[in-house]
Amino acid sequence: MYREMxxxxxxxxxxxxxxxxxFLIVKSKEKLNVMTISCxxxxxxxxxxxxxxMVRGSxxxxxxxxxxxxxxxxxxxxxxxxxxxxxxxxxxxRNIDKIKECRFSxxxxxxxxTFILDECEFHLECKIIYKHFIDKTKLDSKxxxxxYANEDYHVLYFGEIVSAYRKDD
Numbered sequence: 001m002y003r004e005m006x007x008x009x010x011x012x013x014x015x016x017x018x019x020x021x022x023f024l025i026v027k028s029k030e031k032l033n034v035m036t037i038s039c040x041x042x043x044x045x046x047x048x049x050x051x052x053x054m055v056r057g058s059x060x061x062x063x064x065x066x067x068x069x070x071x072x073x074x075x076x077x078x079x080x081x082x083x084x085x086x087x088x089x090x091x092x093x094r095n096i097d098k099i100k101e102c103r104f105s106x107x108x109x110x111x112x113x114t115f116i117l118d119e120c121e122f123h124l125e126c127k128i129i130y131k132h133f134i135d136k137t138k139l140d141s142k143x144x145x146x147x148y149a150n151e152d153y154h155v156l157y158f159g160e161i162v163s164a165y166r167k168d169d
Contacts, residue, residue, distance in 0.1 A: 002123075002165040010122060010164060011042050013077060021085040023074045023120065024053060027113045028067035032106075034098045034117070035061040036089030037073070039154075049161040051124050054154035057133065060093045062155060070111045070127050071159060074120035081119060110163045122166045126159025 024037045041052040051073060055062045065071065076085070084102040091098060099106060105118040109125045116123040134153045136144060 001168045003168050005164050005166055010166070014042065014075060014122065014124075017075045017077055017122075020079075021089065022076075023085070023088060023117055024055070024061065025072045025074060025115050025117065026061060026064045026068050026070075027115060028064040031064055031093075032099065032115065033061050033064055033093035034088050034102070034104065035059065035093070036085045038089075040073070045158055046129065048129065050129070050158050051126055051161050052156055052158045054156055056152050056154050058152050065128075065131075065155070065157060068113070068128070070109075070114045070125065070162075071157065072109050072111075072114045072116050072126065073124045074117040075122040075124075076119065077121040084119075118167075120167070123164070124159075124161055125163040127162050128157055129160045130156075130158040132156050 018038060018040050021036050021038050022040070024035045026033055037053055039054045043050050043052065053071070053073070055065055087102055088098050091101070106115045107118045108114070109116050111125045111127065114125050133155050136148065136151070136153060139148070
């Protein structure tokens with residue numbers, strides 16, 4: 001059983017967990033991938049509640065994001081799934097099926113072509129409303145030096161939060 005929530009009900013918990021990791025799930029055609037994320041931003045953009053994620057252009061997930069209209073983010077709030085966060089953050093979906101490897105239970109989301117991880121407690125379903133490659137000429141030099149030494153820049157995906165819900169026991 002899942003309970004719909006407003007953005008203000010979950011923002012503190014979400015930001016605390018994001019620092020520890022969450023799961024980005026994206027589907028394009030028949031391909032589905034899960035990737036660990038630890039960067040994101042909750043906001044209100046263009047008069048819509050939004051969750052913005054970052055995906056490097058070199059990642060397999062980037063290929064799927066470019067072909068998709070939606071994505072979901074599933075948050076494990078109880079400190080569980082540490083091994084799965086590690087697998088999904090270090091292994092590529094080009095080489096392994098992370099869903100099978102981590103023994104995840106997928107559930108269909110409310111948006112077309114979206115899925116959530118049933119093992120997680122909280123979920124966001126987002127419709128991509130804007131995307132943009134980071135412009136290295138406008139980036140703070142310290143960030144550029146510390147995060148992008150190899151020039152593998154992120155793409156920012158602004159997602160309208162269409163649905164937010166928590167698993168009730």
